Amino acid sequence: MLAHCRGKGQTPGPVSQDPLPSDRPARTLADLARLAGVSTGTVSRALAGSSLVNPETRQRIQALAAAHDFRVNQMARRLRTQKTGVIGVVVPLGHERRQHLSDPFFMTILGHLADALTENGYDVMLSRIIPDAEDWLERIVDAGMLDGVLLIGQSDQMEAIERVARRYRPLVAWGSRVPGQIHCTVGTENVAGGRIAAEHLIARGVRRIAFLGEIRAPELRERYAGVCAAAAAAGLPVPLQLDTHLASDMMEQEIAAHLTRHLDRIDGIAAGSDMIAMTTLRVLADQGMAVPSDVPVIGYDDLPLGLQTVPRLTTVRQDIARGARAMVERLFARIAGQDAGPLVMPPELVVRDSA
Amino acid sequence: MLAHCRGKGQTPGPVSQDPLPSDRPARTLADLARLAGVSTGTVSRALAGSSLVNPETRQRIQALAAAHDFRVNQMARRLRTQKTGVIGVVVPLGHERRQHLSDPFFMTILGHLADALTENGYDVMLSRIIPDAEDWLERIVDAGMLDGVLLIGQSDQMEAIERVARRYRPLVAWGSRVPGQIHCTVGTENVAGGRIAAEHLIARGVRRIAFLGEIRAPELRERYAGVCAAAAAAGLPVPLQLDTHLASDMMEQEIAAHLTRHLDRIDGIAAGSDMIAMTTLRVLADQGMAVPSDVPVIGYDDLPLGLQTVPRLTTVRQDIARGARAMVERLFARIAGQDAGPLVMPPELVVRDSA
DNA sequence: TCTCCTATTGCAATCGATTGCAACAAGCCT
DNA sequence: AGGCTTGTTGCAATCGATTGCAATAGGAGA
Secondary structure (H helix, E strand, O other), X not given: OHHXXXXXXXXXXXXXXXXXXXXXXXXXXXXXXXXXXXXXXXXXXXXXXXXXXXXXXXXXXXXXXXHOOOOOOHHHHHHHHOOOOEXXXXXXXXXXXXXXXXXXHHHHHHHHHHHHHHXXXXXXXXXXXXXXXXXXXXXXXXXXXXXXXXXXOOOOOHHHHHHHXXXXXOEEEEOOOOOOOOOEEEEEOHHHHHHHHHHHHHHOOOOOEEEEOOOOOHHHHHHHHHHHHHHHHOOOOOOEEEOOOOOHHHHXXXXXHHHHHHHHHOOEEEEOXXXXXXXXXXXXXXXXXXXXXXXXXXXXXXXXXXXXXOOOOEEEEOOHXXXXXXXXXXXXXXXXXXOOOOEXXXXXXXXXXXX | OHHHOOOOOOOOOOOOOOOOOOOOOOOOHHHHHHHHOOOHHHHHHHHOOOOOOXXXXXXXXXXXXXXXXXXXXXXXXXXXXXXXXXXXEEEEOOOOOOOOOOOHHHHHHHHHHXXXXXXXXXXXXXXXXXXOOOOHHHHHHHOOOOOEEEEEOOOOOHHHHHXXXXXXXXXXEEOOOOOOOOOEEEEEOHHHHHHHHHHHHHHOOOOOEEEEOOXXXXXXXXXXXXXXXXXXXXXXXXXXXXXXXXXXXXXXXXXXXXXXXXXXXXXXXXXXXXXHHHHHHHHHHHOOOOOOOOOOEEOOEOOHHHHOOOXXXXXXXXXXXXXXXXXXXXXXXXXXXXXXXOEEEOOEEEOOOOO
């Protein structure tokens, strides 16, 4: 704005070198360059520690920068270099719109992701997305703000994810893998996990399993499929599937309603996640049922919180820390142009007290 | 790069209009401008819906943009407009370096903050900072990437925060407020909260209180002070203060060690946070102690998880949702140049089953 | 018919940093 | 002494979008 007037009617040539008011710290490379009596290019190189500038000059400029509390404008830097140093961590809430960021599974994996990313010098941009617009992922990916995207869960947005993954490489999702799928995933074998859970219940004498959790997202759908497979293999009836929304305030009532209605028809519960299992424990305690003697309950995830419940939660373990590391590794590989494949981890039964 | 060669030896004037290869979507305003046969300025205005462009042209350009999946480069836009649309949410871990992002209190407030910010069209940049460098906050604030900063907790970094707040307005912190403090805070009256907790224990017959939680950060220090005040007012001995680190893997052992050593000298526990209280419940159950009959336990925060414990947690409620909204409101006011003061909310006793 | 106004559009500066290339000096070699 | 290398530095284009101002065309009014 000021520059519009500056230099009006002056002789052509270098712009007038208005001395920087000493009370205001240097904000731009140009300020610093003026102060040091060199060009912005030299300042840029000096601050980057380039060996192209004379060591003396370099030190002088660095000292000057420190004295003036100078920090380069990342916006400009990133525009120029076309690298942002920012990774988007995105939670799509296609179904489950009311789910909150504070879902413990999500926060656990987010914590691990954030740790791994910051250790590598990347910033984390967090987005909790309700995909009402068709192109929600395109908007994120094409805004030019991110070097890569990590998706936590696939929700019911497989198509959108596939569409983007076809042309956008640095994208890794936590979730399940279906044959022919393009986008890179990290997750556990959910079918196997469901089977393990159900087999454990069956070995404990359960004959009529209920699966708690809604099955629109692929992960829980597969877990339920595994539960069904195990039941079928044991010659048991098809397990009952009961929807449970993840918004924590509704979950307790929903489960309570389910149980009062169906409790006479079931004798064991496989929960779609540890949070569902914990709430179930709570509801059963309220209804005067003993766990596991009256009704065994098994979870899925192995969140740290499962150690805090009474009784301690029997569950199917997903190695979330390893998964997070794997996601970040794969993302970096893809950013570097390499081709990183998916990781499907085996689930693992953790027997504690609830089943 | 290409442009270095382009136009060499050509007549001056408009740059050669190499037709855009139709297989590649339009990536820049210039691409689109070429396609539409107008200037980039017109495209920019058309996409912004400016009334300065002919309605027909505007529609044509918008259709073209949609057809080519065009999305403006946010980096460039933000550099030019000097607005980033990004708010930093920063967790300083000065003490408690091992604390994880997955701390439930942190995640709960983060969830509310993220909701409020995204509703207002802002993005969230998440930073978990271990303040080893003196100027950790300056680096964040001066990078030019953020329109404002929300701090979750003050850790032991009061000086650094004050220093920056003196010159950087759009900064709001969750935490406690001390007299003469410059930076804007939102939080609860921790001294009062501590007092309420202790008074409740004392009314239940407790005479020798232990406070679990380390007191280097101002919030817990004040809560402990409140506990001490209540004890003094009742003529009881000074409550025992026992350090407990927040890293969840260590907490259980630490508390167990504390309790085995001091359990004979105490008859009631005020925990510095709900997480500490929940772990204490777990440890007491393992040691065969009944809560509240043998040892009453009271928490602080009123996290949703407190409803899941057995017994349900008696606690001191902080209205985290309201606090998060207040933080965001104040931040926006400050971004707009107004002067928003602090908010100190009254804590509230929530009596459930653990005390 | 001429002037003036208005609705559109283009031009070019700007945000702030990076970087290829050119320019220049000093020192070395033959 | 002239040519060449080496070490430093400056110049200016560039990233991609925004926006004040100038320019143009067309229509209205006198």
